[in-house]
Amino acid sequence: MAFLEVENMSLEFGGVKACQNVNFSLEPGILYGLIGPNGAGKSTIFNVLTGIYAPTRGDVRLGGESLVGKKPFEIAQKGIGRTFQNIRLFKELTVLENVMTSFYSSSHTTLADMVFQTKKFSSEEDEIRVKSLELLDVMGIKDLSDVPAGGLPYGKQRKLEIARALGLNPKLLLLDEPAAGLNPAETRELTNLIRDIQKARNITVLLIEHDMGLVMNICEKIYVLVQGQLVCEGVADVIQNDKRVIEAYLGVD
Amino acid sequence: MKKINSTLLLILMFLGGALIINFVMSGFSVSPGSLLWMKPGRFDGLISPYYYSILIILGINIILSVSLALLNGFTGLFTMGHAGFMAIGAYTSASVVTFLLPNAPFVIQLFCGSLAAGAFSALVGFFIGTSCLRLNGDYLGMVTLGFGEIIRIVLLNIDAVGGARGMTDIPVYMNLGSVFLLTIITILVIKRIRDGRLGRAMLAIKENEMAANMMGINPLSIKVRAFVISSFIAGVAGSFFAHSEGYLSTQTFTFTKSFEVIAMNVVGGLGSLSGAIVGAGILTVLPEGLRKLQDLTGIDIRMIIYALTMVLIMILRPQGLMGNKEWKWLSSK
Incomplete structure (x- = not known):
């Protein structure tokens, strides 16, 4: 099939x-x-x-x-997730934030949730953070999670791109x-x-x-x-x- | 529940701060008028009416600057029509208060006025946003500059709001405490939007639109949302401006005002919320502060120094004073 x-x-x-x-x-x-x-x-x-x-x-x-x-x-x-031949990371964002971005469409917090920082907002953010860190752990770059993505060495940028694509599930x-x-x-x-x-x-x-x-x-x-x-x-x-x-x-x- | 309570607590705290400011500024008066909405009549408090009004303008400029930071700094949409949104807000609020609700209590007047100002400005922002979103970079700047001027010229030709004479007799409700309260709330709202998934999507689009697409983010919808939120806040800032000055003229809302707000963002550091605040502070206080120098020397060197300062900042710190950094209370961690 x-x-x-x-x-x-x-x-x-x-x-x-x-x-x-x-x-x-x-x-x-x-x-x-x-x-x-x-x-x-x-x-x-x-x-x-x-x-x-x-x-x-x-x-x-x-x-x-x-x-x-x-x-x-x-x-x-x-x-369908993908990586690019010429790496396209969000360079100014941290490694962790890069991966968290990929959870955009699978999360549901509204503007009001963000502004009032409701329970839904914080639990969803925590969940996304944990999942993203897991992905970084799989790719072996968890310890770099707070570094701006543009500052990573080339090989690690490639890994980060894969981690980010995996965030889409x-x-x-x-x-x-x-x-x-x-x-x-x-x-x-x-x-x-x-x-x-x-x-x-x-x-x-x-x-x-x-x-x-x-x-x-x-x-x-x-x-x-x-x-x-x-x-x-x-x-x-x-x-x-x-x-x-x-x-x-x-x-x- | 705990989180909601902490937000409430925060607002109550700032409300307390606002009341204290008003209490001190009004020379320790305890009448509800002086605590809530009236500008102090006798300035035997701390400072002269002149400094008092600069502080109010500072607050309004900070609100404008951080609302532009959302569009310009976070989403990467270079717009030059922010004064237009402010003008819509100012005139809408002033009209609602003077024509629709002339006899309502001040709380209702101010609330309805600001809300209508924000809503109408957001509506216009929505239309401008949806119609120009295929444009990028400088082109978007040009079109929004045009829209800003169109808004101003339209207002100039509506006789009901005074036309070229300007609009007078707008009730004055904003005092230092309330401006302080609303400025802090605006900053926090924008910070929280930035730290949520919407803010991450905005930053992703600024950094690399193609990659954002591949993350399942719809760039057009995010950009329209950025436009709507930003123009809403700019509209509300316009409303505060109208109710702090009591007088409106379309001359205030020319494209120089838009550029001033952009300059605040750039001087402070594009993409930094703290930078937007610092920039607003410098560009509001510096021209006024230099008046003293002018009085002392007797030469009109105010604008020269002002311009030189900006040039120097751009040469010595092209990334802006704050760069990408944030103060601790505004950082996302």
């Missing part, structure tokens, strides 16, 4: 065909990889899934419901190059972390990554995108031996 289906999705900017007839579906609880050369349209697919771009043709469905025409924040509320987590800019040790640590989180929360993860070691290591199924078209899908072994994939990455004689 696929819970996210992308059907004949095409996206064109004028004459530029960013995605052409992309078809794939994601099953719950599986870790997927999306790879492809630079400019293949991987991040574009993320942007379509999260509603930043509306597809020119085709459909995207989450649990049978079409996401086309939905606003980005509505899609986020439906349970997503069914589907999209990670856009989570290991970009990390050293091998950090990458290994993050790889294990992503796998642990995915198993522990039983969520679906779709990750874009150029670090093939990471992808081949943890992804249960991999999609390969070349020039806006899906050319191959399957487990790591299949991908590594596929002619079209090798052609796209290494060229042909």
Whole structure:
């Protein structure tokens, strides 16, 4: 039973065909990889899934419901969390506040609750704070919770972005190059972390990554995108031996 | 229950403070008039009428400044029409009190007047907010500047509120105690909004709108709410202004007033509530304080020093005097 289906999705900017007839579906609880050369349209697919771009043709469905025409924040509320290739944290806010922000749509305090600081307000705030700290603990940055997010080292910023996306309690987590800019040790640590989180929360993860070691290591199924078209899908072994994939990455004689 | 009680306790405490201020200022008079709404007739209390009126203006400026901080500093919406909202509030309240409720007791007059001022100003804020929210940065500033001037010109051409002659004979109700009380309440309200989920959403939108979207935050709705809350408070500040001066002229609400409020925010530090208060304090007290210097030297150097101070602050502390810092009682922790 696929819970996210992308059907004949095409996206064109004028004459530029960013995605052409992309078809794939994601099953719950599986870790997927999306790879492809630079400019293949991987991040574009993320942007379509999260509603930043509306597809020119085709459909995207989450649990049978079409996401086309939905606003980005509505899609986020439906349970798709994401991180960005170029980190987009709330830099002036503290690490803890960054994560607390993601509980916005699941909390219910009204303006009056805030102004009079009612019991509902304080219990909800406490709850959000505890949950956020738990997420930071999972990502191993709990001790930095009072530091402004912009002051974190790069690797920790990546972790914070994942923690923030998890605050939405997503069914589907999209990670856009989570290991970009990390050293091998950090990458290994993050790889294990992503796998642990995915198993522990039983969520679906779709990750874009150029670090093939990471992808081949943890992804249960991999999609390969070349020039806006899906050319191959399957487990790591299949991908590594596929002619079209090798052609796209290494060229042909 | 405990929390509600502590809020009540806080308000009672400030009310007590306000009464004490009025008691002292009125030269230790105990008549209800001098304690609650009348400006002291004889200033054998502590200070002269001149300083007394500066303190009242200071309070009103702080209210304006923190209400703009909510829009400008927290949500990152650069608006230049704050004087317009203040004007709407001032004229609405003055009209309600003089035309609709001329014989009501002062509490009802002031309450209804301020509420109508805030509500009408918020309504206009809602329309301006919804119609300009696709604009960002300087463009939003330009449009709100235009709206502010439109509001002023419209008021200038309504004969019922005095037109170019200005509106006179507005009952004077605000004294130092009540302005103090209302200023503190406004600061606390804004602080509490900032510390709740709404404030976090505002800050998130300022920092990165795209990422805020991905957190399930609807930026348009948050921005409209910021506009409505901010214009409500600016309207109420206008109402207090009307009832402390007793006279209104549209000349007070030109775009220079809007810029003055922006300058308060910038000098104190954009994004800091304490900064908005410090900025309001400096920009209110400095021009008045320099009058003494002018009297002493006999040269009109007041505005030169005032301008130089602002330039120096911008060069030496471009992030504002407070930067991003907050005083302890206003910090979110």
